[in-house]
Amino acid sequence: xxxxxxxxxxxxxxxxxxxxxxxxxxxxxxxxxxxxxxxxxxxxxxxxxxxxxxxxxxxxxxxxxxxxxxxxxxxxxxxxxxxxxxxxxxxxxxxxxxxxxxxxxxxxxxxxxxxxxxxxxxxxxxxxxxxxxxxxxxxxxxxxxxxxxxxxxxxxxxxxxxxxxxxxxxxxxxxxxxxxxxxxxxxxxxxxxxxxxxxxxxxxxxxxxxxxxxxxxxxxxxxxxxxxxxxxxxxxxxxxxxxxxxxxxxxxxxxxxxxxxxxxxxxxxxxxxxxxxxxxxxxxxxxxxxxxxxxxxxxxxxxxxxxxxxxxxxxxxxxxxxxxxxxxxxxxxxxxxxxxxxxxxxxxxxxxxxxxxxxxxxxxxxxxxxxxxxxxxxxxxxxxxxxxxxxxxxxxxxxxxxxxxxxxxxxxxxxxxxxxxxxxxxxxxxxxxxxxxxxxxxxxxxxxxxxxxxxxxxxxxxxxxxxxxxxxxxxxxxxxxxxxxxxxxxxxxxxxxxxxxxxxxxxxxxxxxxxxxxxxxxxxxxxxxxxxxxxxxxxxxxxxxxxxxxxxxxxxxxxxxxxxxxxxxxxxxxxxxxxxxxxxxxxxx
Ligand code: ADP
Ligand code: MG
Numbered sequence: 001x002x003x004x005x006x007x008x009x010x011x012x013x014x015x016x017x018x019x020x021x022x023x024x025x026x027x028x029x030x031x032x033x034x035x036x037x038x039x040x041x042x043x044x045x046x047x048x049x050x051x052x053x054x055x056x057x058x059x060x061x062x063x064x065x066x067x068x069x070x071x072x073x074x075x076x077x078x079x080x081x082x083x084x085x086x087x088x089x090x091x092x093x094x095x096x097x098x099x100x101x102x103x104x105x106x107x108x109x110x111x112x113x114x115x116x117x118x119x120x121x122x123x124x125x126x127x128x129x130x131x132x133x134x135x136x137x138x139x140x141x142x143x144x145x146x147x148x149x150x151x152x153x154x155x156x157x158x159x160x161x162x163x164x165x166x167x168x169x170x171x172x173x174x175x176x177x178x179x180x181x182x183x184x185x186x187x188x189x190x191x192x193x194x195x196x197x198x199x200x201x202x203x204x205x206x207x208x209x210x211x212x213x214x215x216x217x218x219x220x221x222x223x224x225x226x227x228x229x230x231x232x233x234x235x236x237x238x239x240x241x242x243x244x245x246x247x248x249x250x251x252x253x254x255x256x257x258x259x260x261x262x263x264x265x266x267x268x269x270x271x272x273x274x275x276x277x278x279x280x281x282x283x284x285x286x287x288x289x290x291x292x293x294x295x296x297x298x299x300x301x302x303x304x305x306x307x308x309x310x311x312x313x314x315x316x317x318x319x320x321x322x323x324x325x326x327x328x329x330x331x332x333x334x335x336x337x338x339x340x341x342x343x344x345x346x347x348x349x350x351x352x353x354x355x356x357x358x359x360x361x362x363x364x365x366x367x368x369x370x371x372x373x374x375x376x377x378x379x380x381x382x383x384x385x386x387x388x389x390x391x392x393x394x395x396x397x398x399x400x401x402x403x404x405x406x407x408x409x410x411x412x413x414x415x416x417x418x419x420x421x422x423x424x425x426x427x428x429x430x431x432x433x434x435x436x437x438x439x440x441x442x443x444x445x446x447x448x449x450x451x452x453x454x455x456x457x458x459x460x461x462x463x464x465x466x467x468x469x470x471x472x473x474x475x476x477x478x479x480x481x482x483x484x485x486x487x488x489x490x491x492x493x494x495x496x497x498x499x500x501x502x503x504x505x506x507x508x509x510x511x512x513x514x515x516x517x518x519x520x521x522x523x524x525x526x527x528x529x530x531x532x533x534x535x536x537x538x539x540x541x542x543x544x545x546x547x548x549x550x551x552x553x554x555x556x557x558x559x560x561x562x563x564x565x566x567x568x569x570x571x572x573x574x575x576x577x578x579x580x581x582x583x584x585x586x587x588x589x
Contacts, residue, residue, distance in 0.1 A: 022103055023486070024162060025052025026171040028148050031100040033179045036060035039144065042202060043187040046176055050193070051168030053151050053159075061143040064116040070123040071135075074101050074112065101146075106130035107158070109149040117142025129154040161485055173197060177213060178252055178259040181286055184209035210237060210286060218243070218284060225287060227322030227331075232291045232314060234322040238269075239284035241276045241327075250284040255296060255307050257288070262307045263512065265289065268316045272323035285323070289315065396563050397555040405546045413555075419577045425542040426567035427554050432497070433535035433568040434561040439477050440531065446478030446495035455491045455503050456484065459511065463487070466514040467507070473527060474510075477534070498538040506537050532568040 022028060029052065036044050039062025049055040065073055104110060105127040115122030115138075122140030126133045152159035162168060169192055176190045180200050187202040200212035211219055221243045226235040253265050265287075273283050297308040309315045321331040400420060403412035413420040439446055459467060464487035474481055478495030491503055510530055517529045540546065546554070558564070558573070565573055583589075 022107055022151075024171070025056055025151060025168050026175050028052065028056050028104055028108075028151070029058070029172050030175050030179075031104065032056070032058035032146055032148075033176070035100070035146075036062055036144070037179070037183060037186065039063045041143070041186060043189075045189045045191075047191045048169065048172055048193075051162075051165035052172055053162055053165065053168065054149065056148040056151075056172075057145065059143065059145040061141075064142050064144050065114040065123070066116050066118075067120060067123045067137070070112060070114050070125055074105055074110075074125060074127060102130075104148055107153075107155055108151045109153065111147040111149075112144070113138060113140060113146075114144040115140040115142055174249060175259075178254075180213060181206065181209055181252060182254050182257055182259055182288075206236065206286070206288070221284075223326045225322050225326040227318060227325060229314065229318045229321075232289070232295075232318050234287060234289050234319050236285070236287035238287070238323055238326060241273070241283070243284055244277050244281035245284060246281060248282050250282055252286045254288045256290060256293060260307050263515065264309065264312055264316055265307075265319060268319035269323055271316075272320045272327065276327060287319070287323070289319070291315070397558040398552070400555060402548050402551050402555075404548065405551065407545055408543050410542075411546060411551055413551075413574075414579075417579055419579060419582065420574050421577070422554075422574045423542070423567070423571070424546055424551070424554060425539050426571055427558055427573045429535045429539040429567045429569075430564055430573060431554065431557040431561055432538055433531055434564070435497075436477050436531045436535060440473060440527070443476060446497055448478050448480060448493040449496035449498075450480070450493040451491065457489045457491065457504060457507055459487050459489070461487050463511045463515065464489070467511055470510070470514060470526075470530065473530060477531070495538075501538060506534070509533055509537060535568060 025048065029046065029048070033044065033046070036058060039060060041060035041062035043061045045057075045059040047055065047057040047059075101110075101112075106129060109128045110126070112125045112127075113122060122138040123135070124138045125135045152162070173190070173192070176188065177198065180186075180188045180190075180198065184200075184203045184206055187200065189199045190197050198213060200209055203209050203212065210222065218239060221239045222237040223240055224235075225238055227233070248261075248266065251266055251269060253260055253262065253269075255262070255265075269283065269285050269287070277283055291309075295310040325331045400413040400415050403414060405411045405424070411422040411424045413422055435446075464483075467489060468483055471481060471483070478493075478498075479491065480493030481489055481491045484490040489507075491507075494501060494503070510533055513529050513533050514526065517526045540550075567573060
């Protein structure tokens with residue numbers, strides 16, 4: 001009796017754990033591939049149907065398992081570690097810890113076929129929703145086949161969370177590609193609904209693998225990266241600009257052979273490409289970072305692998321230097337002064353020749369820096385002349401005459417003594433920042449614009465936790481945002497003054513601030529930084545031409561907030577040229 005109750009407990013606990021760790025079909029694919037690689041496979045076949053919801057099957061020629069081990073592999077679990085809800089979260093971020101198969105089997109119909117290729121023959125075990133439905137001896141050569149059907153058939157709530165087949169398929173395709181790149185000696189054959197998508201044969205090197213996976217034009221634009229610093233090494237390939245993609249999926253990175261997606265690494269790659277690639281576009285990069293295992297905590301999560309480095313600055317620098325050296329022939333040398341103009345634009349940059357209507361903003365968008373940056377992020381711009389002293393009497397800005405906006409740059413204003421050049425982005429940013437602070441302090445939110453279609457944003461558990469902690473702040477300034485599922489959020493409304501923001505970018509940037517500033521612990525500083533970031537993202541772009549009516553509104557608002565003269569990052573909003581000096585220069589009396 002006691003034994004039966006115990007088994008039921010295990011099943012329930014496995015299912016709870018599975019709910020935490022088996023997020024979606026791609027999590028299963030990753031676990032199964034990892035097991036096949038661990039088993040020494042040289043050839044792996046992956047089949048999925050309906051985005052993996054109907055079927056995920058992984059067949060390998062690895063070591064296989066003996067009869068008894070086959071049962072043990074499915075029985076193994078870590079229930080003793082799951083005592084509280086907190087522990088479940090721990091499991092989610094720490095990976096499966098030897099319970100992948102048990103977890104998967106508890107939320108699907110799983111069939112295991114395995115053999116060590118000995119006289120003993122093979123074993124087949126069928127488990128449905130954690131309950132063993134059958135087991136027998138089968139004839140089979142060395143290797144293992146694991147078939148996972150009808151994911152979440154017994155957990156309808158979770159089933160509902162799954163995305164369209166197409167989305168799940170894309171995640172799986174990417175995961176298989178990453179495995180294939182990390183293990184060039186292993187042959188892969190990956191099929192979606194019976195159609196072969198990638199089938200790289202066993203190769204000798206990463207380059208062999210890239211040749212098998214990418215098109216000719218990509219292969220021809222690749223440059224090798226290889227740079228070391230002490231026991232740290234970055235190596236791999238990047239594509240020469242202007243080759244660029246519109247999302248981060250083309251940046252594939254590995255730490256000690258394990259596929260990761262990490263902010264610090266991505267930001268370093270982005271920095272190396274600064275001014276070589278358009279903002280908002282991403283390079284193709286396949287990069288491997290090798291470092292002593294004790295210098296990195298590879299915190300494996302089924303969705304997004306994150307890493308913590310003992311020496312984040314060194315890692316950042318090595319990557320920036322390595323990639324930059326490959327691209328330009330010299331390591332990255334940031335000038336001691338302002339971080340903005342890092343190196344001159346290449347003379348023939350085709351991306352900039354075709355001027356678009358709305359060229360990407362080049363203002364304060366800041367690359368996420370490695371933790372504890374030493375340099376100030378923003379320095380005052382060099383000023384063409386000493387600004388005249390400025391009174392603060394009310395109406396000072398609104399009394400200025402408007403000459404107009406210079407397309408793509410500044411606004412020109414005047415009074416009887418001065419020509420005033422205004423950075424309208426900086427001005428608007430300051431206004432929004434002051435208004436956001438006031439809204440937050442007084443609890444009177446901005447007017448909310450409901451979104452026609454609520455927007456789902458997905459994050460890793462670490463990011464989600466950081467974001468969840470700041471929801472009150474975001475709500476206070478007019479975002480209608482709710483937690484949704486384990487680490488997703490739904491945005492239903494935005495402050496109407498923000499127009500129609502790119503929410504993914506906006507929230508992504510906020511999360512960066514949370515993770516970079518948040519760790520230092522001072523909640524007030526973090527709040528300020530978040531509001532600054534919001535103001536910056538929502539402010540008119542320097543490239544957007546302003547109508548006189550809009551310039552007028554900005555001038556009025558500047559007076560309303562107290563005629564402040566710098567943007568929240570400390571850069572001046574206006575610079576002045578005295579008319580009598582201009583007169584002198586023009587040779588007039
Ligand atoms: P873990 O990989 O953390 O040990 P799993 O639940 O993923 O936990 O797998 C349990 C065990 O089953 C593995 O330790 C391994 O011994 C065995 N196993 C799983 N998949 C395979 C495979 N494809 N080939 C050989 N053995 C496997
Ligand atoms: Mg495993």
